[in-house]
Structures are given as C-alpha cells and as structure tokens.
Amino acid sequence: MSAKIAQPDTLWGDRPTPASGETLRLDVGPLTLWLKGLENEVWLGFQRAEETVVPSGDTPPEDLEWSRWALGDAPHHLRFRPVLPDRLLVVKPDHPLTLLRRAKARVYVRVPAWVRVEAVEGEKTKGATLMEIPTEVLSDTWWGDFLTGELGYWLTTKARRELSDDLFEPHRIMSALHLINRSEDDLHVEKLALRVEHLSTYEKEGRLWAEETNVVYLGEAEGSDIRMRDRPPVEAEGAHEISPARAQVKGLRARTFDRLRALSGW
Amino acid sequence: MNLLLLQADTARAASQGLSHYLTSVNVPSLIRSGLLLFLGIPLAWAVTRWIARWATKAYSAQRGLIVSKIIFYPAVLLILVSVLNELGFKLAPVMGAAGILGIALGFASQTSVSNIISGFFLIAEEPFKVGDVIQVGDVTGQVLTIDTLSVKIRTFDNKMVRIPNETLVKSQVTTVTRFPIRRMDIQIGVAYKEDAGRVRKTLMDVATANPHVLMEPEPLFINNGFGASSLDFTFAAWAKSDQFLTVRNQLTHDIKVRFDAEGIEIPFPHVSLYTGSVTDPFPVRVIGGQEET
Numbered sequence: 001m002s003a004k005i006a007q008p009d010t011l012w013g014d015r016p017t018p019a020s021g022e023t024l025r026l027d028v029g030p031l032t033l034w035l036k037g038l039e040n041e042v043w044l045g046f047q048r049a050e051e052t053v054v055p056s057g058d059t060p061p062e063d064l065e066w067s068r069w070a071l072g073d074a075p076h077h078l079r080f081r082p083v084l085p086d087r088l089l090v091v092k093p094d095h096p097l098t099l100l101r102r103a104k105a106r107v108y109v110r111v112p113a114w115v116r117v118e119a120v121e122g123e124k125t126k127g128a129t130l131m132e133i134p135t136e137v138l139s140d141t142w143w144g145d146f147l148t149g150e151l152g153y154w155l156t157t158k159a160r161r162e163l164s165d166d167l168f169e170p171h172r173i174m175s176a177l178h179l180i181n182r183s184e185d186d187l188h189v190e191k192l193a194l195r196v197e198h199l200s201t202y203e204k205e206g207r208l209w210a211e212e213t214n215v216v217y218l219g220e221a222e223g224s225d226i227r228m229r230d231r232p233p234v235e236a237e238g239a240h241e242i243s244p245a246r247a248q249v250k251g252l253r254a255r256t257f258d259r260l261r262a263l264s265g266w
Numbered sequence: 267m268n269l270l271l272l273q274a275d276t277a278r279a280a281s282q283g284l285s286h287y288l289t290s291v292n293v294p295s296l297i298r299s300g301l302l303l304f305l306g307i308p309l310a311w312a313v314t315r316w317i318a319r320w321a322t323k324a325y326s327a328q329r330g331l332i333v334s335k336i337i338f339y340p341a342v343l344l345i346l347v348s349v350l351n352e353l354g355f356k357l358a359p360v361m362g363a364a365g366i367l368g369i370a371l372g373f374a375s376q377t378s379v380s381n382i383i384s385g386f387f388l389i390a391e392e393p394f395k396v397g398d399v400i401q402v403g404d405v406t407g408q409v410l411t412i413d414t415l416s417v418k419i420r421t422f423d424n425k426m427v428r429i430p431n432e433t434l435v436k437s438q439v440t441t442v443t444r445f446p447i448r449r450m451d452i453q454i455g456v457a458y459k460e461d462a463g464r465v466r467k468t469l470m471d472v473a474t475a476n477p478h479v480l481m482e483p484e485p486l487f488i489n490n491g492f493g494a495s496s497l498d499f500t501f502a503a504w505a506k507s508d509q510f511l512t513v514r515n516q517l518t519h520d521i522k523v524r525f526d527a528e529g530i531e532i533p534f535p536h537v538s539l540y541t542g543s544v545t546d547p548f549p550v551r552v553i554g555g556q557e558e559t
Contacts, residue, residue: 090482139474140506141481142447151446151506154481 010170010206011115012242015078017042017071025058026080028115029171031135034060035078042078043068044117046133069130074121081243082113082208083132084173084196088152090141093159097189099181099217107159107179110172111196112136113208116243135171143193152193163235168207175199175210176233183219195226197246202232204239211245299352302345310341327396331412332389377432381415384431388412393434394441401440402429447480448507450514454521455496457531462489462497468528469501472520478513480504495536 011028018037026033036043045064118127138153181187199211212229232239314337322330407419466487473479490498505513
C-alpha cells in the first residue's frame with residue numbers, strides 16, 4: 001500500500017498516532033473506533049451500532065474496553081486498511097439463481113470489510129498489525145460435509161446483476177463474480193462459497209473493490225475452477241491495490257456451489 | 267565341616283572365575299565399551315529427537331512419538347548388546363538366558379507389557395491427539411501426554427488422571443474435540459397453553475441473533491412429546507468446538523430472556539390431586555370451625 005494520507009471523510013489511509021492525552025473518534029459504517037494516546041502507547045477501543053448505543057460526541061464511554069500497545073522510540077503513524085474476512089464466505093442469495101447449461105452471469109456481492117490497524121514506524125512501508133476489527137459481525141457457518149468441511153462466515157445478498165451509486169458504502173467491499181456454467185447440467189445456486197481470503201482489495205474514488213474472480217462450474221463431481229485475476233474488476237479500471245490478499249493463490253479447484261440439502265441429520 | 271569346605275571351594279572358584287574374566291578383558295575393549303555406552307546412547311537420543319521432530323512437523327505429534335519410540339528403544343538395545351559383546355560376553359547364552367528371562371518377566375509383568383503394546387496401538391490408531399479433550403467413563407479432560415504405559419489427562423478442575431493404555435484400548439473413548447464443530451442439545455419445556463409454532467420461531471430467532479451459532483448446519487427443533495407438566499422440545503444448535511460452552515451458556519440465557527419477553531411460560535412441575543370424581547370440588551374440612559364443605 002502506498003503511503004496515502006486518509007481523507008477527512010474516510011477512515012482508510014495513514015494518520016498520525018494520537019498525541020499523549022489526545023482522543024480520536026473514527027467512524028466507518030456501523031463501526032466506531034476510539035483512539036487514545038498516552039506516553040508512547042496507543043489505546044484502541046471500538047463499538048458497533050448494532051450491538052450497543054454509540055455516544056454521539058467525541059468522548060468515549062466510561063466502560064469501553066481498551067486494548068493498548070507500547071510503540072518503540074521512533075515516531076510511528078497508524079495505517080487503516082480495509083481487508084476482506086479471514087475465512088471463506090458462504091453467500092446465500094435472497095432468491096436462488098439458476099444458470100442454464102453453458103450460461104454465464106456476472107453478480108455483485110457486497111462484503112463487509114474488516115479494519116486492519118497497523119503501526120508503521122517512520123518511513124517504512126510495512127507496519128505491525130495491531131488489530132483487525134470486522135465492521136459488521138457475520139454469523140459463523142459450516143461449508144461442506146462433517147468430515148471435510150470448513151468454517152466460514154454467512155452472508156446473505158441480493159446477488160445483484162447491476163451496479164448503482166447507492167450500493168457503494170465506505171465499509172463494504174464490492175466483489176464482482178463472473179459465474180460460468182461449463183457443465184452439461186443446469187446450475188441451481190442456492191449458496192456459493194466465496195474464498196475471500198485469497199482476494200486483494202482495491203480502491204478507486206473512495207470505492208472499495210475486491211479482486212476480479214471467475215468461477216467456472218464444471219459439474220457436481222468435478223467442482224469449480226476459481227481464478228483470481230490479480231486485477232480490479234473492469235468496472236473499477238485503474239483502481240489501485242490497498243490491501244493484498246491474506247493468502248496468495250492464483251487459482252484453485254474447490255466446491256463452490258451448494259444445493260439445499262439436509263446436513264444436520266439427527 | 268564338609269559344608270564349610272564346600273562353601274570355601276565355591277567361593278574360591280567364583281573368585282578365580284572373576285579374576286580370569288577380568289584379566290581376559292583388555293583395556294581397549296573397556297574403552298570401546300565406554301565410548302559405545304557414553305557416546306552411543308546420547309547419539310541415539312539426539313538422532314531420535316531429530317527424526318521425531320521432523321516427523322512431528324511433517325505429520326503429527328503422534329507420529330513423532332511413535333517414530334521416536336521405534337528408533338530409540340531398539341538403538342539402546344543394540345548398543346547394550348554391542349557393549350556386552352565388546353566386554354567378551356558370549357551373546358548366544360545371554361540371548362538364551364534373555365529369552366528365558368523374557369518369558370519369566372513376561373508372565374510377571376503381563377499388565378505392563380499389555381499397556382506398552384496398547385500404547386503403540388493408541389499412537390498408531392490415533393483416536394485422539396495430545397491436546398484433545400476426551401471422555402473415558404466419567405472422566406473428561408485434556409490429553410497431556412501419551413506415554414509408554416498410560417495416558418495422562420488434565421481434568422477441567424485441574425486434576426491429573428492417569429489412565430492405563432490397556433484401559434483406553436478396551437474402553438469406549440469419546441474425543442470431544444475431534445471435529446471443529448459440535449452440536450448442543452438444549453432441553454426445553456413450555457406450558458401446554460403455548461403455541462409450538464411460536465416457540466419454534468422464537469428459538470430460531472434467538473439462534474440467528476447469536477453470531478456464534480452456526481447458520482449451517484441449521485438448528486433443529488424437535489418435539490419430544492407431552493411431558494408431565496410441559497410440552498417438551500429439544501433445541502439443537504451448532505457451534506465451533508472451542509466456543510461450545512460459551513455459546514451454550516449464551517443461548518440458554520438468551521432463550522430465557524426472550525421467552526420472558528414473549529410471555530412464553532416455562533412451567534415448573536405441576537401436581538394435581540383428585541379425590542373421587544375429577545370434576546367435583548376438592549372436599550375441605552375445617553377442623554374446629556363451624557363450616558364443612
């Protein structure tokens with residue numbers, strides 16, 4: 001990430017560490033971050049509007065739970081990056097989508113970002129991660145069968161086919177998915193697994209985008225080929241990368257789609 | 267008198283035998299034996315550690331453990347045999363004696379041998395790993411070590427329990443933390459006047475509101491039938507294994523709060539007493555008073 005000073009209307013970017021005795025309030029979507037400086041320490045606390053009543057002023061609540069870090073002697077600044085969640089997302093469209101054989105669809109999914117707070121020393125480009133805070137708490141879920149499945153987060157979406165300005169929010173990362181059904185069967189998408197830990201985040205004109213992803217469905221037995229395109233989606237041509245993927249993978253084959261089926265048993 | 271002479275002869279013969287043996291062992295042999303013993307065993311230990319560490323990293327702690335035992339014990343045996351050989355012991359009679367001794371020891375220490383062999387089975391079969399939480403009989407705790415003779419577990423009230431390997435092979439062992447997710451079954455009874463559909467919806471809402479309750483597998487709502495004082499249900503929800511207790515406590519608390527808010531009654535046991543016909547009033551007689559009912 002290039003050193004970019006955060007604009008007043010956005011959280012993302014670099015900011016000086018609060019001076020000793022100074023308290024700062026930063027808001028992004030439903031998340032409020034409270035920052036405090038004390039000697040060479042940085043104190044950080046947060047609240048979410050969905051969980052508690054966030055005070056309107058610049059004074060943090062008395063009972064706020066703080067985390068604190070002592071920084072080195074060299075001057076530091078804080079960097080706020082939007083990152084995608086740390087596990088796969090099980091995305092459930094409000095209305096199931098069916099791709100007939102050989103059909104394609106481009107859908108947009110808005111993913112709540114996590115705020116990664118880093119302390120960056122002097123002119124260095126890489127910082128030490130202090131904390132990662134989800135702007136919205138997503139429910140846990142399980143993807144796959146009981147023996148080989150994996151944990152993920154649950155996200156319901158409208159899986160829109162078109163974009164509009166009002167869809168972009170400062171705490172949401174727009175993910176463009178290019179779905180291609182290359183099997184001989186219709187693909188009934190009740191849910192799909194979006195492996196966001198492999199996606200980078202881009203920014204253009206204050207809008208956040210996830211790396212372009214192609215998902216090619218090959219059949220029930222074969223699974224899906226997932227290709228990360230290592231570039232922003234065409235809708236965000238010229239966007240620059242602000243957060244690299246958590247795990248760098250350019251492609252993988254995995255089970256991505258799921259039809260509704262009983263998993264629980266008794 | 268004769269007995270004393272016999273004893274003296276035996277002692278003399280033994281002394282001559284020992285002195286003959288000692289004179290037949292030369293100094294280089296002693297040095298070689300010493301080197302074998304004092305360098306060989308630490309070397310075997312170091313090599314074993316190195317390979318075990320590699321196996322642990324490449325496979326698992328369990329595999330590391332079994333590899334270390336398979337390498338170290340034979341290596342030590344080999345070193346001891348070499349030392350005896352170096353010191354001039356004829357190994358054929360020693361082996362013969364060892365065989366007889368082995369049988370004798372085997373009979374005498376059946377339990378220990380059984381535990382050792384069971385230990386190998388436990389490590390190879392891997393029903394649990396170090397760090398797993400297991401339940402054996404009425405003991406539940408975290409596995410600390412899988413040793414040659416026993417498995418040591420730490421119970422949640424911080425006691426150490428030693429369970430012989432043989433017992434584990436013979437008993438039913440439940441590995442609580444084997445899978446990353448677990449299901450909690452919460453038993454709930456509501457008053458007969460309540461609408462089961464509303465109860466179900468309320469429970470599902472409570473589960474959905476808690477982000478640590480897994481959305482899939484979906485929570486189950488099971489009607490267990492008509493209890494003595496309540497309609498009985500099982501509400502089964504899933505959570506990550508490492509959050510199981512926390513989520514169960516949260517969910518139980520949230521259900522009570524939500525039922526109270528919704529006016530859903532959780533009844534305590536009712537007992538109805540009848541005398542004679544069930545429709546007639548219960549007869550009460552006031553003793554010492556004027557009225558009789």
